[in-house]
Amino acid sequence: MQQLVYLSPLPWASFAQRPHKFVEWFHAATGGRVLWIDPYATRLPALRDLRRPPVNASGAQVRSPEWVTVAGVRALPIEPMPGGTIVNRLAWRAVAERVAAFCAAEETLLVVGKPSALAFDLLEHAGAARSVYDSMDDFPAFYTGVSRAALARVEERIAAGVVRLLVSSTALRARWQTLRPDARVVYNGLDPAVLPAPDVAKLTRLGDGQTKIIGYLGTMGPWFDWAWLIALAKQRPNDRIRLIGPVFSQPPAALPGNVQMLPPVPHAEALKAMREFDIGLIPFIRNQLTDGVDPIKYYEYRAMGLPVISTSFGEMTLRGNEPATFLIDAHDRLGSGVDAALRCPASDDGIAAFREANSWTARFNAAGVLE
Template sequence: MRLIYLSPVPWASFSQRPHKFVEWFHRRTGRQVIWIEPYPTRFPKPSDLKRAEMNSQQARVSVPQWLKILTPRAFPIEPLPGSGWLNRGLWAPLISEIKDQFGTQEPLIVVGKPSVLALKVLQAFKPKHSIYDAMDDFPAFYTGVSRVAMANRERQLVQAVEKVWVSSTALKSRWSQEKASVCFVPNALDDALLLPPRNASEERARKVLGYVGTVGAWFDWDWIRTLAKLRSGDIIRIIGPVFSPAPFELPSNIELLPPCAHDIALAAMCEFDVGLIPFKRNELTVSVDPIKYYEYRALGLPVVSTDFGEMKFREEAAGTFISKSLGDIGKLIVTAAKYRDTCESSMNFINDNTWDARFEGADIEL
């Protein structure tokens, strides 16, 4: 089987789960992949311009020979009833091109985000094998009519595919009620990009407590401000694009640094004494399994995280310290800063949590 992958993110973006999956599929099978770029599945917002700019700055410049990228054209009206009918003329050439590429070959169709186009492609090919890889609670990121439309599309998609993969316990609980074939496939890490685990033998009087990633509506600025005041002699370093700025003046020991390429971000993590994941506990984060957790731990960093999403199940995990209130931050940071990994434990963590290990253990027909 060849793969048709309907991606939730552009190919020219920070390498994520979709990129890792298609790369694994090709290594595993040697077969070609058709990658269908995302298109607007809600009404446009002004913040989309900033996100597009961030994606272009972090773009992957190379396209391997085994990958063919198709970009669907669409009017940004998908939340409206009948949008599929209005866009079908724009999508017909794309579906015809895929059929020409495949001929009589049986496709494997994997969908990374609910959309009307995904449903149209499934309907056009009627594949024996298909997967919806649920990586987020997508409706939670939408509002109004767009939210209702996305929830409806997602339910239709779950019923249309053969199997559902889920990246978190919350998503597993949700979709197991509606689908018999649900496979838990947590996020993972790219071991090829990792630097050697940090050497924490040298004590620094001034610690660096750091976060790398997007600062969005889910980012807990109150938690960060409390941490900065408790650890006024340390540096709180935040690296990444800021879409939701702090609603108050920040303490002077908080550093805000711009986003950077993935390899540079990993090198920056090696300068941390403790890795932070300060997310709010709400509808946006209940289904999240943060990739930065795997990267922090693979680099030998202790992690202090709030108790959101998949992190709340890691209270007993080595080197992982879960904050349940503003009152426990100080104690947890002291304990985390003293934590030391062995080289053996770091390597075991890496081997158990690579993308290859995840996908090899998943329920998939090749």
Template sequence: MQTAVNSAPAWLTVLHPKSFPIEPLPGAGALNRWIWNDTLAAIQAFIEKGQCQIGIGKPSELALQVLAQHPTVSSIYDAMDDFPAFYRGLSRIAMSHREQKIAAQVTRISVSSTALADRFATYYSKLSLALNACAIETLPPPSTTTKNSEKPVLGYVGTIGHWFDWPLVFNLAEANPSMCIRLIGPVYTPPPRPLPRNIELLPACDHATAMKHMQEFTVGLIPFKLNELTTSVDPIKYYEYRALGLPVLSTSFGEMTLRDGLAGVFLMDKHADLSSLVKTAIVHNSKTDEMQEFREANSWEVRFDTSGILS
């Protein structure tokens, strides 16, 4: 999805470190170090103003240098993905090494999926699990959310990248020719062949428009491949779909694997009877009180209040 770009609020200072575009290759830190002096000085000045915390969202040589210069400052590594899995060869090895160095040095590690928690189990004493959640303040009231009563729409909103299972989506379309499969988002991995007549491909949109599109869905799709990258994923789409009362038709990847049998969750693979599975998902109805209960249990506010040291 695309979001509107707004100017930073007055309380927020955004730095734009310069660097040679070679990270995460080995030696990137040594080459970039001399052009980071201004950035490191700005961070130093900020830390000297008073109590603060160092937050790291992606392993980098710059992050390691900040940690090295401020070893007594509280720090957290927010591991939202299996970052090494995005790379190959030397870059992958370097990213993995960099991530482990950061994990060893920070005060706390937060992970967004059970698989990531397993990866960092060595650091159990400083590890916390914070699954994804939903921005419930952006949703319409549950009482105004009704399932599409016209032609059934099996819908997906999000990036279509190399993790998107095009062959499965084609099988889904062929098994349900009377239904519309609507895919909305930027396409980085195009379909392998011409789209069937019942697959619609719409461009990326802002979050508010995406919510309106979702309200037109009958079923929410999450057709991701099963690979090393998706093993560590807890899709926000799951929370948005279910918060809108939509049944979810998903492949069995990452955190979705652990949701098999939950209300409104239907897992599929290439061997499934996709026609029968879709029919079963379509007849599932979420009551208003169930939707409200789901929202209250899976808001970002609740997630940050309840995530703590794993027990």
């Protein structure tokens, strides 16, 4: 493939995540140009939309290299309604024509990172040489009612029509097993180039009896297990529980005094903040939304040498035997779980090996999308 069209689930002007890392990998592997299509609303509006901050409110990535062209999509938030796609086809005609012209110029790989009617139309008519759907989440689970049903239908049509289906977790592979038994698991990963050096000397003193910082980095949404977090804070009153990130789901009760909540910061600063952690937390509830999740923060924590305490959800349910990884759902075991985690010192060699084995480059090289 000489060039790439990428229909992203998130804007280019956001923290660099799996979609950004894919296009960087593609360009490094092929030298090809990339046409990045920012997402548009594929569900009906909801009141919670009014509370969302701007995508670049936390120092998000906004610059693009010369080999990336970013295009937006004009569309109304009416796609799930009868006739909504027909109306939006008139609005997105310009971007559809642009993609078709791009595909006609050279051999093109078209990757769908978010299911939508536009994505299906482009698969049918843009003339790409090869196509991929990268199923990173159970996307319909984010929606309700008519919006969920509409997205599920279009997602199934996309999954059936692409040449290669990638999934980011074992549960997502099981979800597509009947329709696409050839689905290939490509787990999430990390970018060693943006990670700061870990404080290995600090991590070798985890069990010294001093106050520890038990940290969480990321969004606190409806999937965040506040009851679990509160139980942990109460069982470790002499340690500090530090939460860094935006809060979209408020705690149900007052938090213990040793819980420190910090606002979101640019990703580079957030990674540096992890150097102060002694343990990394992933307290997610288990539901349809989280069953298919392979949390990137797991890789980032371990790549910084941190032991991890997590609830058993999604891909984490399969990591109970991984080094320095503790799955704890019972609230009364959290305190002893911290003690066990603090007996897991890090090493430079172990961190280097983990970073190399779980890099985005290693992930996408094994995906087979350029074969």
